[in-house]
Amino acid sequence: MTETTNLIFAGVGGQGVLLIAELTARAAVRAGFDVKQTEVHGVSQRGGSVESHVRFGPEVHSPLVIAGQADVVIGLEKLEGLRYASFVNPQSGTVLVNDHEIIPGSVANAAERYPHHALDFLRDKGLKVVALPASQRAHDMGDGRIANVIMLGAMSVLLPRVPKEVWLVTLDERIPAKHRTLNLKAFETGRGLASPASNPLPFPTAVPSGEGEGRGEREA
């Protein structure tokens, strides 16, 4: 099973979960692997929980990742990271989470019941959890929606079997020209955020001064 890389992408409909899953799958194809990806379309995209599985290696049969075998569970939102963390390999995997909260809209008293301490909870379970301020950085860059590609950049550091050049070519190919510069910048930002991770923690916590100020209160 070690020959196959197993990835779970999770987030909230509209965050671009499926886009970064597809970019990852295409990068793995370009790197010469057999690849399968799966996701559920339709109703789950209406602001609901969204997940995608990507598996690559010499030969891949099932598109679904087996629980406990994911090398990386990437959560674009904290609660969604928690929801899918049970897929991670407890010995060798990483739960990579965007430290960002989106309160479910169609659940009673969701704001009061939201598990703000989810990441500490997962760490207490002995899982390797890496939290990154991707949404914060995305706001600082002027577009909150780019948080997904920041997280993709961070994840790419954890997947050395796909070289950086392959990621860049894949982004270049799939992202429309007018968004390309911002996406490449976001990808590099993510790589920068994650690189100290392999050393390992801590991460830079200081937000660059200037344009980002005052944005954080919206997260409340």
Add this chain to the structure above:
Amino acid sequence: MKEFLLGNEAIARGAWEGGVKFASGYPGTPSTEILETLARQYPEVDAQWSANEKVAFEEGMGAAIGGLRVLVTMKMVGLNVAADSFMVFPYSGTNGGFVVISADDPGMHSSQNEQDNRYLAQMAKVPVLEPSTAQECKDFVKLGLEISEQFSVPLMLRTTTRLAHHKGLVELGERLEVPQREFVPDAKRFSVPIYRTLLRPGVEKRIAALRAYAETTPVNRAEWRSGKAGQPPAKGSLGCVASSIAYQYVREVMPEASVFRLGMTHPLPPRALKEFCAAHETIYVVEEGEPFVEDQLKAMGITNVVGKEIFGVIGEYSPERIAKAIGLNVPDQPDFSKEITVLPRPPMFCIGCGHRTVFDSLRQLKVTVAGDIGCYTMGALPPYEASHTTFCMGASIATAFGLERAGHGRTVAVIGDSTFVHSGIPPLIDAVYNGSSLTLLILDNSTTGMTGQQSHPSSGKTLRGKPAPKLDLEGLVRAAGVRQVQVVDTWERKEVAKAIRSALAYEGPAVVIATGPCMRLPEMRLSERGEKPYFIDEALCTKCDACFKVWCPAITRTALGFPIIDPLECTACTVCAQVCPVDAIAPEGGGCP
């Protein structure tokens, strides 16, 4: 050349390569992307959305007996709608190749029930192919067209959600240009009800010929890893009979096991299966859905079969489900929800969705509401909880009629424009005819929203985005005999509420058409509409929280307790501004609304 394709994209490619000239269907998860791909990428195929699956099937049937190669697509419950023609078409048989996609949804990701359509195919005496990879999705469409022509029979290609919505590498081929076959008018063949007794034996002959074909087709094959053909089983030897995506799960978790891989699951090849099963001590039958293959194996007298008693019939299969069922040591997935609140995140109405005002009104009116299939099923969820039944396409109106007859007062039916066209028109005619006083709300968002914005007869566009005659819903409803018909702007919340109250008070059937395009349509982007997001002026805001009561997800609270609208999410639907008592909400850069 290999491409990384979605199962549904591969099916579209297979249709194109296989020389299909006509393709029709009705949107339904997990089948929708097939026709969308044909429309986007393959101009040689005349592809269209039809009013419903029965219409799509019959158009395809006509094109096929007219000599073309045809693909018809639908989700599994769509085949219920088309079942009338599906059951009778095999009597005449086809002329050009005819493949119908039945996209089944084990686990009910986007469906109201679980339904294994192989039984429908068995009932109709129609052959079934079940691919297990994206590559096979493409190849089996081409093979299906050939089988269809060789045996003059319509063919079902059954996918499941996981297959339709997974991506894998697919080797591409060239398009085969197939000459149109000649249509020879023949009442004895094509006027089935009159000549049914002449045609009936042919149906049996055809299925017998297909059974013989199933013995030799390369898509049914024994992959020997343990055990030997013609040898008695070694002790403990294990074989699997598997189809569809479950075959991949078997390969994943039992790499050492022999597998009889069924690419064609109806009719089954008894001789080959008996030989395979006799060479193993135990045979696992791994098929998602019902024990369709398993029960037939047992009926063939094969006794060493283990299937649904360990794998189960309910829900979607997964590699770990298979592994656990056969007793492999798979660690349990930890269940964190016992120790921490893992809040659910069900889907909800989009920001600015025009359905919100309708369900807000219904919630306050406390009437009995029969819903239908579409995004508006979410009207049953908090915070609205204002939709009380949903069954299947078009059921709202007749259900509301029945509830009315059962004494639940003036009932309300809620249906979208696409679903109304699909199957809402006969029940409305019936309600008028039988003297109902129900209120029908047609939520006209100019698209088939739930499945991802597909065009339909009242959207004014074709599948390929070309202008089309736009069905006049108001005129149609009036022609059905409804006297009170009101058309309102769905974002004018007071107007919506007033219209619904007026309809409920009316003696006789009444219709409210709430119009406003789906916010996910490209033309509804703020930049396309030339509008600006709204903002809340904190100097005027009294923190009365009225704007929170429109439940817009774009409105959150600042650290100081003021409401704030996310400018990236706001759709300028104006509903929050309508409820603000102090006019503190206005478009950016503009004055008061």
